[in-house]
Amino acid sequence: MNLKMVTAAMIRIGLLLATTGVLVTANVADHPVVSNSLTSTEGTVTTPATPLAQVPEVVPESEDKLEEEVSSSTSTTSTTTTTTTESTTTTSTTSTTTLPTTTTTLVPPTNQFGCYNADPDLCRTHTGDCECAPDPTIPDALYCCNATDINKAISCADGSWKYIHMRNLTVRELVLNVSNRYIKTLLSLSITDGSIHKISSSLARYSSPLCLNISNNNISEIQERAFKELRNLTMLDISHNNLSSIPIQYSTLTPFRWLDVRENKPMLCKHLLEAVKHNITFVQEQETFCLTSRTFNWFESEVVIRLQQLQAADQLQQNCPRLCRCELERLNFDLNNTEKKTITAKVNCSGLNFTDFPETLPPDTVTLDVSNNNITSLKALNGKSYQSLVRLYADDNQITSLGELEGTGFLSHFTFFAIRRNKLRTIQTYLLKLDLGTFLFLEGNSMTCDCNAAKNFKNWLLSKKAQVPDQDLILCEGTASSSSHQVKMVQILESKLCQSQHDWTDYIYYVIAIEIILLVALVCKVSYDYWVFKTAGYLPWPANKMPKLPCDCLCE
16 A cells, blocks of 8 residues: 555645646746756756756545556556657757847837828839839838839739839839729828829829928929818928929818928919918928919019018018008018018008008008109108108198198108198298118108298208208298298298397487587596696686586586
């Protein structure tokens, strides 16, 4: 019995050890405590194993049960040993095979505008019959090189793609097969650096992409409806082509917000202005130009201008007074042409029968024309919106005085002031400090010919020949007591205009002079009489004929 019990215990220990071996082989990473060296025909590897389980205490049992257990254990041991051997062999074989390590780095599939641009090096190293291949670093991205049939090239690369970039595509007319299942799920389509003459309307039903980049393809024509149905489009890049218009129909129902039109013919300004009005943001706007037409109200000739100038002109129109015409006069930038520095505007309100100046002007208005109206007062020039005004055309109005300009900013810094053919009678010359480079025009006003004009205004005009170029055309009329014939202001004579009617006060000086002379003569006569009386003892005539006075006793 004892022998059977010992045998059963040994069988149990073997069973536990065999089971532990299987566990070691199946789970080599869970408990790295004990290392078992496994040998195979291909080499030796060291595999971490779990700790050995403690052997349980052997409890004596009946002989019959032990015999059954011995028989069962023997069978189990045999099976377990076989399994252990197979597992060990498998583990050894697998562990000795060295696999190359490949590290795949995923990069963001698109830029800030949602556009996918494949690495240019992919086309340099591309091989194979198919002109397209999956991008190795970006999931669901396909790049194509040197294709001549866009639909065939995409079809040969079987799969469903979200991003496609085709380089060096050469076709006369770009036609996309909208039934092609490979392009219906696209989020970004880039076709660049190729040769495409025309894009047809076949893109009308191609409505899934967020970004469409067809830059640098020498495109000269895009049909009007080509992009009409691109309802999800947010970014369109048509830069570096030969286009003069933008083939987009704007809608508030679409998310379209970004546009790149650099390096085209250039674009006509009216097309860029329409995009500006629809709140479209231009990529690299400091490098975006447009061509003004001769019928474009804001510019006098056909010139190429920057997008910032166009935006400034549009803002100017929004602030323009009702019925008036506003023009962009000057727009200056810094040396890098990236930051707007100064903008000046010209406002034309002439011939509109205005009775007063406009209440407000656009910011930085330097020139205002209100000629040929019925304006009677200059008081509006005290307003804040007139602080930048330096040139004022106010000819042919009903203005009667310049006195309202006293204390205004315009009077202190204007460079051009035309107030011809108004109703000015006098000019307050103390208001007008005309420096060199300042011009004042007064022709056609009926000035008053009076002594003040002859003494002051005439001399002031003669001293300001350069600042008042039309002084020879300034005429004046005589007062009520003189001739009404108009004469040149610079020719009036002070001697004729400064005379007045005589009265007794005109002779007061003569009377005073005579009185002084008589007084001196009287003093001299009295002194002479006194001297004769002292030396000869008598009074000369007529003193000896004069009757004595009560005061004579004082002299005796």
